[in-house]
Amino acid sequence: xxxxxxxxxxxxxxxxxxxxxxxxxxxxxxxxxxxxxxxxxxxxxxxxxxxxxxxxxxxxxxxxxxxxxxxxxxxxxxxxxxxxxxxxxxxxxxxxxxxxxxxxxxxxxxxxxxxxxxxxxxxxxxxxxxxxxxxxxxxxxxxxxxxxxxxxxxxxxxxxxxxxxxxxxxxxxxxxxxxxxxxxxxxxxxxxxxxxxxxxxxxxxxxxxxxxxxxxxxxxxxxxxxxxxxxxxxxxxxxxxxxxxxxxxxxxxxxxxxxxxxxxxxxxxxxxxxxxxxxxxxxxxxxxxxxxxxxxxxxxxxxxxxxxxxxxxxxxxxxxxxxxxxxxxxxxxxxxxxxxxxxxxxxxxxxxxxxxxxxxxxxxxxxxxxxxxxxxxxxxxxxxxxxxxxxxxxxxxxxxxxxxxxxxxxxxxxxxxxxxxxxxxxxxxxx
Amino acid sequence: xxxxxxxxxxxxxxxxxxxxxxxxxxxxxxxxxxxxxxxxxxxxxxxxxxxxxxxxxxxxxxxxxxxxxxxxxxxxxxxxxxxxxxxxxxxxxxxxxxxxxxxxxxxxxxxxxxxxxxxxxxxxxxxxxxxxxxxxxxxxxxxxxxxxxxxxxxxxxxxxxxxxxxxxxxxxxxxxxxxxxxxxxxxxxxxxxxxxxxxxxxxxxxxxxxxxxxxxxxxxxxxxxxxxxxxxxxxxxxxxxxxxxxxxxxxxxxxxxxxxxxxxxxxxxxxxxxxxxxxxxxxxxxxxxxxxxxxxxxxxxxxx
Numbered sequence: 001x002x003x004x005x006x007x008x009x010x011x012x013x014x015x016x017x018x019x020x021x022x023x024x025x026x027x028x029x030x031x032x033x034x035x036x037x038x039x040x041x042x043x044x045x046x047x048x049x050x051x052x053x054x055x056x057x058x059x060x061x062x063x064x065x066x067x068x069x070x071x072x073x074x075x076x077x078x079x080x081x082x083x084x085x086x087x088x089x090x091x092x093x094x095x096x097x098x099x100x101x102x103x104x105x106x107x108x109x110x111x112x113x114x115x116x117x118x119x120x121x122x123x124x125x126x127x128x129x130x131x132x133x134x135x136x137x138x139x140x141x142x143x144x145x146x147x148x149x150x151x152x153x154x155x156x157x158x159x160x161x162x163x164x165x166x167x168x169x170x171x172x173x174x175x176x177x178x179x180x181x182x183x184x185x186x187x188x189x190x191x192x193x194x195x196x197x198x199x200x201x202x203x204x205x206x207x208x209x210x211x212x213x214x215x216x217x218x219x220x221x222x223x224x225x226x227x228x229x230x231x232x233x234x235x236x237x238x239x240x241x242x243x244x245x246x247x248x249x250x251x252x253x254x255x256x257x258x259x260x261x262x263x264x265x266x267x268x269x270x271x272x273x274x275x276x277x278x279x280x281x282x283x284x285x286x287x288x289x290x291x292x293x294x295x296x297x298x299x300x301x302x303x304x305x306x307x308x309x310x311x312x313x314x315x316x317x318x319x320x321x322x323x324x325x326x327x328x329x330x331x332x333x334x335x336x337x338x339x340x341x342x343x344x345x346x347x348x349x350x351x352x353x354x355x356x357x358x359x360x361x362x363x364x365x366x367x368x369x370x371x372x373x374x375x376x377x378x379x380x381x382x383x384x385x386x387x388x389x390x391x392x393x394x395x396x397x398x399x400x401x402x403x404x405x406x407x408x409x410x411x412x413x414x415x416x417x418x419x420x421x422x423x424x425x426x427x428x429x430x431x
Numbered sequence: 432x433x434x435x436x437x438x439x440x441x442x443x444x445x446x447x448x449x450x451x452x453x454x455x456x457x458x459x460x461x462x463x464x465x466x467x468x469x470x471x472x473x474x475x476x477x478x479x480x481x482x483x484x485x486x487x488x489x490x491x492x493x494x495x496x497x498x499x500x501x502x503x504x505x506x507x508x509x510x511x512x513x514x515x516x517x518x519x520x521x522x523x524x525x526x527x528x529x530x531x532x533x534x535x536x537x538x539x540x541x542x543x544x545x546x547x548x549x550x551x552x553x554x555x556x557x558x559x560x561x562x563x564x565x566x567x568x569x570x571x572x573x574x575x576x577x578x579x580x581x582x583x584x585x586x587x588x589x590x591x592x593x594x595x596x597x598x599x600x601x602x603x604x605x606x607x608x609x610x611x612x613x614x615x616x617x618x619x620x621x622x623x624x625x626x627x628x629x630x631x632x633x634x635x636x637x638x639x640x641x642x643x644x645x646x647x648x649x650x651x652x653x654x655x656x657x658x659x660x661x662x663x664x665x666x667x668x669x670x671x672x673x674x675x676x677x678x679x680x681x682x683x684x685x686x687x688x689x690x691x692x693x694x695x696x697x698x699x700x701x702x703x704x705x706x707x708x709x710x711x712x713x714x715x716x717x718x719x720x721x722x723x724x725x726x727x728x729x730x731x732x733x734x735x
Contacts, residue, residue, distance in 0.1 A: 188540075191624050191625070192624060192625045193625040193627075193628040194625070195623070195624075195625060196623035196624065196625030196626055196628070196629070197600070197625070197628075197629075198540060198541065198562060199540040199541075199559070199560055199561035199562030199563065199597060199600060200540050200541070200560075200561075200562075201561075202623075202624055202625075204624070274544065275540070275541030275542075275544040275545055276545075316517060319517070319519050320517055320518060320519065320545070321518055321537070321539035321541065321542045321545060322539065322540065322541045322545075323539040323540065323541075323560070324539060
């Protein structure tokens with residue numbers, strides 16, 4: 001690879017003392033003063049993070065290219081500081097075969113803006129009846145290691161047990177959308193004060209917590225890895241804390257990991273009072289005490305990672321009645337700012353929860369490494385002092401369903417590099 | 432006066448009382464030989480009904496016509512999404528037709544809120560999903576006041592499927608605003624999680640509540656709810672929560688029995704109770720027209 005070389009001048013690596021970084025031939029070639037390069041970026045006051053890694057992205061291709069494509073979603077990701085995203089399997093057709101995961105993987109390579117790592121479906125058609133060919137997806141060019149029926153829960157306990165056992169053969173992990181379906185029939189909003197007042201069918205916290213409790217026990221029983229998607233309640237945090245304490249006693253490395261979405265760190269169910277479905281998401285927005293518990297769990301490490309659950313939807317799927325709207329929010333371009341707002345400028349924590357740990361969970365060895373001589377130049381530059389106001393029409397995503405319209409947020413991604421090649425410069429997509 | 436009537440909570444005590452006082456004046460029109468006022472001549476009221484509701488639609492239609500408004504009935508059964516045109520596109524159509532007010536009945540909670548963001552005219556919620564039905568609460572309050580002479584300090588029991596009832600939600604809000612005390616009664620499965628935050632008492636024991644009330648309002652209970660295990664059978668429901676003659680006898684002498692209709696006779700209310708002099712059910716229907724006239728008059732009459 002022989003592109004231009006870049007010199008990042010006066011950059012703080014994950015909050016450390018300012019230095020200069022020379023990016024050459026796809027790697028961080030040197031650090032220190034007195035270096036020369038083709039292009040210089042004045043990084044005074046900027047923070048370099050290992051490129052962010054999203055464990056939970058809906059890119060909608062194939063099937064709903066009107067809402068998002070691999071390319072448009074990749075661009076949104078790069079602008080948000082991401083260098084890798086895990087593309088969820090609920091496309092049309094579903095990513096439940098080697099053919100579909102390879103298609104998504106190839107589209108990601110062609111776009112070349114982030115590494116797109118396909119997630120494979122656990123069950124055929126996400127129907128929860130029969131295992132998909134997990135091994136074929138694992139050995140395909142896409143090299144799938146994470147499997148999820150996200151959008152649907154693998155609710156059948158026996159099938160979940162089998163999936164957890166089966167993926168051990170290739171060090172896979174099952175990422176569970178924890179939702180007991182019999183408790184959420186027709187559910188629209190967190191079950192509590194607000195759902196009672198608004199007359200919207202409740203989505204009880206117990207529907208999430210019951211599945212997480214079951215799954216951590218199953219994972220322990222069969223000695224497999226479990227990843228819990230989009231944890232949204234204080235009760236789920238308690239169950240995860242319990243599970244991790246038990247693991248600590250065995251002395252084995254952690255087998256249960258969990259993610260939280262930025263919107264669950266900031267917004268509450270009170271937002272639904274407008275009946276604007278831009279606030280409809282699954283799992284739903286919860287209460288302030290849940291938000292507080294999730295923030296604390298993220299800092300403490302009971303929750304391992306932040307994941308966006310970036311869920312683009314076409315205008316007509318949101319400009320309608322609440323009950324008829326599709327659940328989900330776009331999040332790639334706002335995630336870092338929301339986390340910064342939630343936990344403050346603790347760069348080590350942010351690097352850990354948004355890059356290093358998610359890279360390890362997803363098995364992406366090239367990602368999640370702090371910029372240092374010899375590592376891949378896969379990094380993002382953040383201006384912590386900048387503040388910006390979210391304009392849905394200015395998003396690179398094809399969809400506009402952000403819940404943060406008009407909100408002024410801290411922190412701005414100035415540049416993103418993927419193996420030494422800039423995907424974002426001056427806060428704008430390079431292509 | 433308020434621009435939209437989306438929730439009973441949109442009205443403060445003064446505003447609600449003004450509606451009830453105006454409704455009393457409107458009721459006198461119904462006694463005249465010519466039952467018509469020229470107030471809303473040249474104004475257009477659209478009845479946009481996504482659910483079958485003959486009684487509410489006719490009530491609004493009669494109210495608008497007695498005020499000399501032009502009335503357009505727009506019936507759009509089924510969900511807007513499955514039937515093609517979206518609610519927003521319908522809203523833009525009504526906007527282009529120059530609707531001064533849109534009266535909307537919709538199976539989805541919050542649909543009137545969405546509509547209010549898309550049209551310039553006033554939106555009146557005529558029942559949205561399991562959310563609210565504010566004009567029903569107004570006509571119920573009017574009926575109580577007419578029968579009992581006051582609202583402040585009254586004790587009202589609302590009995591039945593509170594979870595799925597828009598009538599209950601609007602009544603709780605309006606009666607609280609007007610100073611009445613509300614007790615919600617029903618099986619625990621049909622009282623919503625979150626009801627603890629409402630300004631009400633709750634009880635699972637109808638017999639214990641009846642001797643203490645001035646008004647008992649029976650809610651319609653759909654037999655299909657037992658398929659979802661909200662209660663074991665229609666018979667058991669009627670036995671525990673139905674208002675029959677024996678329970679009627681437990682009420683204080685002055686207390687009245689209300690029902691928003693349509694009734695399931697033999698389920699939540701026995702025929703002898705529904706047809707008894709204690710029942711206000713027919714008055715409620717008559718009062719509905721006067722109350723809706725008052726709402727339309729106050730919301731549209733002064734704005735030109």
